[in-house]
Amino acid sequence: MKKTFVLDTNVLLHDPSAMLRFEDNDVVLPITIIEELDRFKKQPEITGRNARQVSRMLDDLRSKGQLTEGISINGDGSLQVALCRRETLLELPPELEGDKADNAILAVALELKRQCDSPVVLVSKDINLRIKADALGLTAEDYKTDKVDVDDLYIGMDKVVVASEDIDRLFKLGGVALDQEFFPNQALTLIDEANPSHTALGIVDGASGKVVPITKLSRSGVSRISPRNREQSFALDLLLRDSISLVTLVGKAGTGKTLLAIAAGLQKVADERLYSRLLISRPVVPMGKDLGFLPGDVNEKLTPWMQPLYDNFDLILGTQDSSGKPDHWRRGHEELIEHGLLQIEPLTYIRGRTIPKQFLIVDEAQNLTPHEVKTILTRAGEGTKVVLTGDPDQIDNPYVDAASNGLTYVVERFKNEPLAGHITLLKGERSGLADRAAALL
Structure with a gap:
């Protein structure tokens, strides 16, 4: 189902192209984000560069139409800059009163939830803002486009049980082809099926896909450092x-x-x-x-x-x-x-x-x-x-x-x-x- 995503400022500061990464869904930027980008743009580090890049991208999109009315992006998707209604801001709980940027973003998301038939999702890298949104009945998520599963992170190594002939060919012929799928340049520990204590270390050659022996080092190691x-x-x-x-x-x-x-x-x-x-x-x-x-x-x-x-x-x-x-x-x-x-x-x-x-x-x-x-x-x-x-x-x-x-x-x-x-x-x-x-x- 098509969704409407409301982005927080920190998402754009983390990834300037984030507003274009939601495929054919609708993306909404609360007007307060523009004010915050203006505050961050003078910083010399990557945060300032990202803020300036987002501002330039939005300025280029203005040539395609009115940002407040929505501009078509990614085919069926759209990008809109939404204004914050004072009435909605006043409806927030007393603890969230004031003109704080987070409150304005929450108010825009609440207003869109009332108006839209499609699900509205607030996207923020601020954990506390996601908690506030959940307390107000809003769906809130972290920006996951560039996230990886740390528990399943690729470690670059594996152990493989092979015949003793394969280990012999590894050193005699300088490489051996195994009937298994490996990642390029993956490090392998070959274990002899007949004698598990007999092992060999190899690397999957990125070009040929064969397992080749690891580089043999001299006694002094590499720059006097030995593994x-x-x-x-x-x-x-x-x-x-x-x-x-x-x-x-x-x-x-x-x-x-x-x-x-x-x-x-x-x-x-x-x-x-x-x-x-x-x-x-x-x-x-x-x-x-x-x-x-x-x-x-x-x-x-x-x-x-x-x-x-x-x-x-x-x-x-x-x-x-x-x-x-x-x-x-x-x-x-x-x-x-x-x-x-x-x-x-x-x-x-x-x-x-x-x-x-x-x-x-x-x-x-x-x-x-x-x-x-x-x-x-x-x-x-x-x-x-x-x-x-x-x-x-x-x-x-x-x-x-x-x-x-x-x-x-x-x-x-x-x-x-x-x-x-x-x-x-x-x-x-x-x-x-x-x-x-x-x-x-």
């Missing part, structure tokens, strides 16, 4: 495989996501010279209360945000002595920066750029919206590899959650793509304490 468990071995294989342009690594704290990505990036940039530069970025989102403006130039301001990355470089390059004090005779990442092999910058400066032939790592990607991740991936030029790392359980961005953040969104959308690979890291390797804390707390 400590099966998932890390799979992750390093995807990171080192040149045919894969996008790698996503998901895992709890201490599983080695960032360390493995940096180690693989250093080998590809500094040793193999396959990429011109290792570019590392992360969203500037604080955990807890923000400290406010920081003193110094841009590099000094970024140091607190990028310190976790510097810690990984110190570990890889051995630029910390046993006492934990930096070794000033070997500057580590600073020397790489001086030679143009490494660049570390916030995501604020990545918009509008074209990034060719670089190894791009985006750390803490769980704090990004799907729209922000799309912006990042569309920056990738010819020959660039993008690695997204993060933990959906450690989200500091108030506008996303475990089901709607950009990292999990990309994992689900790209699981069928031959150019992408994903691994969920399960075991913590930072320390016994860190592993137990992540599990128990």
Whole structure:
């Protein structure tokens, strides 16, 4: 049945194209949304850009007719900007009195419920507004277009029981075809049906569909980092495989996501010279209360945000002595920066750029919206590899959650793509304490 969807401002700030994503249903924007967009449009971050984009889209739609009368979109659907009647606003309970934007949105939805024969649904990412709407007898939903089921999130790995001959062919012939359907670049543990303790690790080749052995590493590992468990071995294989342009690594704290990505990036940039530069970025989102403006130039301001990355470089390059004090005779990442092999910058400066032939790592990607991740991936030029790392359980961005953040969104959308690979890291390797804390707390 055709429905009428009333959108809240936060839905449009989350996805500027949301008003066009309801197929052949009717979409209504309360007039108060326009006022709120005007308030948000001056913000410098993604919220401000989204507000300006929505305003431009609405301005373009004005050429097709009167917004207050409804404009045809998506075939049988329509888009309308609805005015809030003062009489309906006064009918709200005393606790909801006033000209607050949420109250105006509720009043518009109530008025439409009386007038429309079709079901009216209020769509908002504000949990409290959905609760208020339910108390008033309105149907309210979250914006689900870019949500994924976290419980069934693709982990990138599987176990397969095979004949012993298949394991032999895997290594003798360099690949084996199995009579099962797998995702491209899915990591497999092959188990010998005659001897379950006899196993082999392989990757489903994205081009041929055959299972091929994972990359054999030297004794020194990758940039002096060696995998400590099966998932890390799979992750390093995807990171080192040149045919894969996008790698996503998901895992709890201490599983080695960032360390493995940096180690693989250093080998590809500094040793193999396959990429011109290792570019590392992360969203500037604080955990807890923000400290406010920081003193110094841009590099000094970024140091607190990028310190976790510097810690990984110190570990890889051995630029910390046993006492934990930096070794000033070997500057580590600073020397790489001086030679143009490494660049570390916030995501604020990545918009509008074209990034060719670089190894791009985006750390803490769980704090990004799907729209922000799309912006990042569309920056990738010819020959660039993008690695997204993060933990959906450690989200500091108030506008996303475990089901709607950009990292999990990309994992689900790209699981069928031959150019992408994903691994969920399960075991913590930072320390016994860190592993137990992540599990128990």
